Amino acid sequence: MADFRMPSLGADMEAGTLVEWLVKPGDRVKHGDIVAIVETQKGAIEIETFQAGEIERILIDVKTKVPVGTVLARIRTADEAKPGAGEAVPQPPAPPAAAPPVVPAKIVAAPSIMVPAGAARVRASPAARKLAAEHGLDLAAVAGSGPEGAITHADVERSLAVGPAPEMKRAPGIDLDAMRLAIAAAMARSKREIPHYYLAHEVDVTGCEAWLAQQNATLPPDRRLLLGALALKATAIAARRFPAFNGFYRDGRYEPSPSIHVGVAIAIRGGGLAAPALHDVDQLPVDALMSRMRDLVQRTRLGRIRSSEISDPTITVSSLGERGVEVLYGVIYPPQVAIIGFGKVVARPWVVDGSVGPRSIVTITLSADHRVSDGHGGALFLSEIGKLLQQPERL
Amino acid sequence: MSQPSQPGTVETTYRDAVREAIREALHRDPAVFLMGEDVGRYGGCYAVSKGLLAEFGPDRIRDTPLSESGFTGAGIGAAMAGMRPIVELMTVNFSLLALDQILNTAATIRHMSGNQFGVPLVIRMATGAGRQVAAQHSHSLEGWYAHIPGIKVLAPATLEDARGMLWTALEQPDPVLIFENVMLYNMTGRLAADAGAVEIDKAAVRRAGRDISLITYGGSLWKTLEAAAALAGDKIEAEVIDLRSLRPLDDAAIMASVAKTRRAVIVDEGWRSGSLSAEIGMRIVEQAFWELDAPIRRVCSAEVPIPYPRHLEEAAIPQVPRIVAAAKAALGRE
Numbered sequence: 039m040a041d042f043r044m045p046s047l048g049a050d051m052e053a054g055t056l057v058e059w060l061v062k063p064g065d066r067v068k069h070g071d072i073v074a075i076v077e078t079q080k081g082a083i084e085i086e087t088f089q090a091g092e093i094e095r096i097l098i099d100v101k102t103k104v105p106v107g108t109v110l111a112r113i114r115t116a117d118e119a120k121p122g123a124g125e126a127v128p129q130p131p132a133p134p135a136a137a138p139p140v141v142p143a144k145i146v147a148a149p150s151i152m153v154p155a156g157a158a159r160v161r162a163s164p165a166a167r168k169l170a171a172e173h174g175l176d177l178a179a180v181a182g183s184g185p186e187g188a189i190t191h192a193d194v195e196r197s198l199a200v201g202p203a204p205e206m207k208r209a210p211g212i213d214l215d216a217m218r219l220a221i222a223a224a225m226a227r228s229k230r231e232i233p234h235y236y237l238a239h240e241v242d243v244t245g246c247e248a249w250l251a252q253q254n255a256t257l258p259p260d261r262r263l264l265l266g267a268l269a270l271k272a273t274a275i276a277a278r279r280f281p282a283f284n285g286f287y288r289d290g291r292y293e294p295s296p297s298i299h300v301g302v303a304i305a306i307r308g309g310g311l312a313a314p315a316l317h318d319v320d321q322l323p324v325d326a327l328m329s330r331m332r333d334l335v336q337r338t339r340l341g342r343i344r345s346s347e348i349s350d351p352t353i354t355v356s357s358l359g360e361r362g363v364e365v366l367y368g369v370i371y372p373p374q375v376a377i378i379g380f381g382k383v384v385a386r387p388w389v390v391d392g393s394v395g396p397r398s399i400v401t402i403t404l405s406a407d408h409r410v411s412d413g414h415g416g417a418l419f420l421s422e423i424g425k426l427l428q429q430p431e432r433l
Numbered sequence: 434m435s436q437p438s439q440p441g442t443v444e445t446t447y448r449d450a451v452r453e454a455i456r457e458a459l460h461r462d463p464a465v466f467l468m469g470e471d472v473g474r475y476g477g478c479y480a481v482s483k484g485l486l487a488e489f490g491p492d493r494i495r496d497t498p499l500s501e502s503g504f505t506g507a508g509i510g511a512a513m514a515g516m517r518p519i520v521e522l523m524t525v526n527f528s529l530l531a532l533d534q535i536l537n538t539a540a541t542i543r544h545m546s547g548n549q550f551g552v553p554l555v556i557r558m559a560t561g562a563g564r565q566v567a568a569q570h571s572h573s574l575e576g577w578y579a580h581i582p583g584i585k586v587l588a589p590a591t592l593e594d595a596r597g598m599l600w601t602a603l604e605q606p607d608p609v610l611i612f613e614n615v616m617l618y619n620m621t622g623r624l625a626a627d628a629g630a631v632e633i634d635k636a637a638v639r640r641a642g643r644d645i646s647l648i649t650y651g652g653s654l655w656k657t658l659e660a661a662a663a664l665a666g667d668k669i670e671a672e673v674i675d676l677r678s679l680r681p682l683d684d685a686a687i688m689a690s691v692a693k694t695r696r697a698v699i700v701d702e703g704w705r706s707g708s709l710s711a712e713i714g715m716r717i718v719e720q721a722f723w724e725l726d727a728p729i730r731r732v733c734s735a736e737v738p739i740p741y742p743r744h745l746e747e748a749a750i751p752q753v754p755r756i757v758a759a760a761k762a763a764l765g766r767e
Contacts, residue, residue, distance in 0.1 A: 163726040165695050185765035190726040191695055 301351025469521030597631030614652030
């Protein structure tokens, strides 16, 4: 028997509300199946199971808010299934391209690691907790002014006074106010805890543009490739070579990640921001990466992100694209240790082979955690991304 | 306690206010009499009953032997037999010699007699430190008495209460203990010329404020008010609650104040461990936990026998700077 638990979808998540069950007792599930939808500050998240088997029992009703780690359902694992049943044969292992076995272990273990650590627990007065609960406000987003920085009743009142009417701009599955609070909490924590250093590097992507034009000439519009896909792929390959930028800083130590799941910063209409992961980007062909990226952007904007996508990016890429500015310096999403920024591609006079000519230039930036890496390594990492982009056909 | 001179008021002391209360009671009801060590010829060890022997005679102002248990027991018997005795015990320290009578007899008779008998007895005693009379005369044990069901425990802190609580206490059908802080006897101020009985079942807001509740009683009230004035200089509006009655406690007044200010400091001259302040703090947690914005703090006496040397005695009991510091800490403004 396996427990299907409320996952932790980020270091600041303490609880989630179960909004929908997509399975019922008796249903068979396999690794990666979406079994439930959980409402968090980041929107409605589709929760996958990492356990194959048969849903034995559902323990939590919909519309119930439960702490991270709460058992939501019990799954009779494949090898426990009744003898004689046709499908009792153990499920074949998941294809290697899917999430490696390390992922379920990490998600299930998360609550037991995070809860007793206590560092993440918000210090708030009972009066503040009561008022915040009455208004559904997450205390993680409130700055405390009380003894030892505790959040007081007045702090919550201030916070509530600042917040605009929430019903106006609520898109299905996304509560933008809650999302803003979650962003506020995560970014405040990042700037408080992570000693950032910043590097910038200008890269000539004329070759990439030419290669993309050539590829796209024969492709229907919905399959055309964008520079963003090359940027993700180049970042992922460079991250494989520089493991100090791909992993998590937790409990006072750095754990490099063996997999490279690149978080893609996606702006949500109305003002939110999410950075769900594309898994194993270093191993994906560029066209597959492009279609996954399209799918991810679309689902994110609809508020349908999957639990594994929101909880396990190992590094983040933020790109403001053509509507943006030339240089952007990101804020690291904890517990990650680096974020890569891609600015707008601009036409610049550039020296190539001793003569000046117009070239397409993009400024790539790195914001990295100084507890884990130094500027020297950061510079090598950035310039590696630049080098990889010089040979788009090999990405 | 200096107030501007007002028409219809008289300048008086806490000591005189208590004496007036006793005189009034003696005049009002022939069943009332005062007894205790040195209350007659000597005029009371704090001079409260000075002159009463001459005015009322030895039947009603009765000197007793040094036998707290004996004359407290006699007071209980007299009360059960229809009299309204006022028993004076020199200090709360000596009252422990009469604790058996107070706890095992006076407080229990109504229950043990199946409501056939009550003990309408008033016991007055001095409490508190600050007069350099060393450990055996300086403790604040009123919190121990507030532990006992079956009695009422009063702590008059103002001239009005010193003047008015006694008669109300004498009207009670069950024992009432009145604790007079030794540092208050010389306190002077103006009191209404026609001041009389006051209620004894409500706490009083002695200073209104919105930022923190300072909960206290008796001799600590004036230090707490001084602390509140100092806090006002730092833009902290402290509310000062004078409990007046230690048993029963006016929970409603305490909770109303804490619900408003969301923070509480309890100032209690008793020792911290197992004290009245512990009881009040726990009641706040039980009844107003969700209103709190900060841990409840206490300013109590050092857990030592109260020392004789002045500087050590002052250091041992609550003082204004410690109250101010505790309030600021509760507000996160250390």
